[in-house]
Amino acid sequence: MIRLEHVTKIFSGAPRPAVNQLDLDIEAGMSVAMIGPSGCGKTTTMRMVNCLETPTSGRVLVNGRNVAETDPRQLRRTIGYVIQQVGLFPHMTIARNIATVPRLLGWDKARIDRRIDELLELVSLDPAIMRDRLPHQLSGGQRQRVGFARALAADPDIMLMDEPFGAIDPITRIKLQDEFRQILKKVSKTVVIVTHDIDEAIKMGDRIAIMKDGELLRYDAPDAILADPGSDFVRDFLGPDRAIKRLSLINVARIMTPPRAMPHGASISSEANLHLALSSMIERNLTGLDVTAPDGAIIGHLHRDAILDCQTA
Numbered sequence: 434m435i436r437l438e439h440v441t442k443i444f445s446g447a448p449r450p451a452v453n454q455l456d457l458d459i460e461a462g463m464s465v466a467m468i469g470p471s472g473c474g475k476t477t478t479m480r481m482v483n484c485l486e487t488p489t490s491g492r493v494l495v496n497g498r499n500v501a502e503t504d505p506r507q508l509r510r511t512i513g514y515v516i517q518q519v520g521l522f523p524h525m526t527i528a529r530n531i532a533t534v535p536r537l538l539g540w541d542k543a544r545i546d547r548r549i550d551e552l553l554e555l556v557s558l559d560p561a562i563m564r565d566r567l568p569h570q571l572s573g574g575q576r577q578r579v580g581f582a583r584a585l586a587a588d589p590d591i592m593l594m595d596e597p598f599g600a601i602d603p604i605t606r607i608k609l610q611d612e613f614r615q616i617l618k619k620v621s622k623t624v625v626i627v628t629h630d631i632d633e634a635i636k637m638g639d640r641i642a643i644m645k646d647g648e649l650l651r652y653d654a655p656d657a658i659l660a661d662p663g664s665d666f667v668r669d670f671l672g673p674d675r676a677i678k679r680l681s682l683i684n685v686a687r688i689m690t691p692p693r694a695m696p697h698g699a700s701i702s703s704e705a706n707l708h709l710a711l712s713s714m715i716e717r718n719l720t721g722l723d724v725t726a727p728d729g730a731i732i733g734h735l736h737r738d739a740i741l742d743c744q745t746a
């Protein structure tokens with residue numbers, strides 16, 4: 434777990450602290466999305482966790498140990514770090530890039546080779562095609578997958594991700610968010626992700642930390658924040674469509690009712706969210722949809738009114 438205790442960071446010559454008296458507890462296995470206006474201290478906070486910045490005062494604890502008393506190189510080997518521009522070594526093959534930390538840890542060649550293939554498959558890249566390529570021979574989305582695989586290589590407990598999808602086109606971005614979230618849940622990592630995108634924060638975070646001027650303004654589950662922003666700043670930050678945003682947190686399966694005798698003829702997956710379901714109904718001018726299981730079988734029915742009722746629940 435990660436704990437920040439009264440952490441303040443003042444850069445020399447700066448008129449005010451970049452991070453001011455920050456207290457934050459992140460339980461093991463939890464994903465936290467940090468969001469806030471540019472310059473509010475998100476990246477500085479994250480960089481203090483892996484010792485790339487040192488707090489002016491206060492303590493940062495990782496798994497109970499004060500990072501100031503830990504060897505920074507050793508610490509960073511136990512923390513995966515993914516950044517926007519990926520930072521792959523340009524003259525090294527994809528395989529060697531992924532092998533960076535395992536090599537530092539002295540793993541034997543066979544173990545490293547197995548891990549490279551396993552990780553490439555995990556991020557949906559074909560090892561036979563990708564292993565020997567150089568970073569410039571990959572698309573931006575593929576490079577981001579490799580950066581993510583590299584960060585996971587030595588199976589760290591913690592993953593720090595600073596705008597990991599910032600440079601990716603919107604369609605690939607949504608796909609990567611879905612995939613990375615699934616992978617991170619499967620391998621149960623503690624995750625801190627910095628983002629500018631509130632939809633990304635809602636999707637990726639079990640909790641959202643909203644910062645302003647170096648201070649933590651709100652730290653709560655996405656649904657709790659969307660249901661009750663608590664301040665004008667947070668309300669404005671979430672945007673005027675927060676009721677619709679809330680729908681993206683609820684799966685169709687949660688409110689579907691048994692299948693109708695007469696199917697609608699238009700369907701949606703039980704794993705889709707209500708935002709998508711409502712959008713699909715509006716687009717097709719329908720009041721309901723059949724709900725299907727992954728094998729295509731109709732397992733339920735979703736009425737538009739049930740979605741609207743959800744908002745008041």
Ligand SMILES: Nc1ncnc2c1ncn2[C@@H]1O[C@H](COP(=O)(O)OP(=O)(O)OP(=O)(O)O)[C@@H](O)[C@H]1O
Binds near residue numbers: 473475478
């Ligand atoms: N190395 C540094 N030296 C001096 N000031 C810095 C340094 N790094 C960051 N700052 C300042 O600290 C404040 C917080 O910066 P930080 O990068 O943490 O913000 P952020 O919330 O991540 O911003 P953005 O969303 O634009 O990336 C800013 O005012 C920034 O100018």
